[in-house]
Amino acid sequence: MRPNPVKSKLLSGEPVFGTFGWEFLVPGLPQIVRAAGAEFLLMDMEHSGSGYEAIKAQCEMARGIGLVPMARVPANQYQYISRALDIGCMGIMAPMVGSAEEAKFIVSCTRYPPQGRRGAAFGFAHDDYEGGSVSDKIDAAHARTLVMALIETEQGIANIDAIAAVPGIDVLWLGHFDLTNFLGIPAQFDHPRYVEAIDKLVAAANKHGKVLACMTADETWSRAYWNKGFRMFAVGVDAMLLQGAIRQGMQPLRELAGRS
């Protein structure tokens, strides 16, 4: 089975940058983002309406081009996590992780017995429809699967130390917008309660040797979170990147036309 260079880089302390695909899951997307330098393509299933057929096609198109496909599953249920892995995702992002029990369950969905409870199918998309030793494949699957827990609720922050301690959780991904919502301070990223929550998250990640990750939409945000120790960033989302580029391209024209 192909390895996951994003996971090995992260575990050796190297930063990794990719993008978040929500809207434009077209045949060219993996190569388009790869040609722009993305190391991973994280595909959303929680808010985008994408189903497994769309995700599977993207995973197949990411094969061989040096791009690691991963999915944010719509819910922390076995059948979502295991199916995303079966169709070739090399990592999963679990939304709204609130407790260590939930984190343990998520990890168990990504591991074959006896380490976990994942059902097995080989000779399919995730192992490139190839033959080979089953036990080697199981080891390779465990080694390559990146497990990312989204911390984006008040429970997630309250239990962050216990969640970060769960073996097999590789990445603590900050869901910054939802976190402010659940803290009752929507989009107030300077609010002391938000700042305090981030400090707790960073401390827990450092204590347990977990990677800190988040989405970024601008340089100010990237610098701020880089300085906090975040080393995995998704630039995007795709639709907003397109919008931003159109808006930026139109700005001088609007000025020439005397429109604000």
Next chain:
Amino acid sequence: MRPNPLKNRLLDGGTSFGLFAFEFFSPGLAQIAQAAGAEFLLLDMEHSGAGIETIKQQLACCRGLEIAPMVRVPANQYHFVARVLDMGALGVMVPMVETAEQAREIVKWTRYPPLGRRGAVLGGAHDDYSGGDAREKLAAANERCLVMLQIETDIGLDNVEAIAAVEGVDAIYIGFLDLSNFLGVPGEVQDPRYLAAVARIAAAAQRHGRVLGTLAPGVAFAREYLAKGFRMICFGTDAGLMQAALSERIQAVRG
């Protein structure tokens, strides 16, 4: 732009085996075929009903794999040939080629000016959405495209020597079913008239250094045509292969 190692291998005298796909255009198809040893994937648009969007997805699924994707276009027209190349096909197969004039036109559609008449887009699917020097890309695109013409009618057979002589034609493909149909011996691939036609096509192709190709309905057929000098053999169709494997197993246990 990615090169087409298959074209170089074939032009250097190599032999290549691939899959002719008509039906199962799923995202996994290319990797499934590659894992089975196929070196090229020929995607049919002439008889399959597959449209350009399906072809584009299949070509995207081949990116990064070693398998070389090529497309048989539905008709001998510029917009089909140019579009499948724009989507990233590394070669094009044109059915029912009948004259040297047609062959020259087809070659021109696969080449940018001044060598040909292909309209250009860069930074798209065929050059992997990447930047780079435009001149180099145009030259690389001209270089990598494998042009395969099918001789499968009586008229094509009459003109096969002139067609094979056209510069830029890389491979001459026999359409065995159509050729036998047009010769009045439908499906009779051991009929002397059919065998004489194959010998004539093979002689014309070999005289001009063109690669000979055919779809092989079975192993015996493939061996027979390898012995005749054919070097680009595709097995298929995908649906036929699946049916044969399924039926063999069902028969074996049913007795």
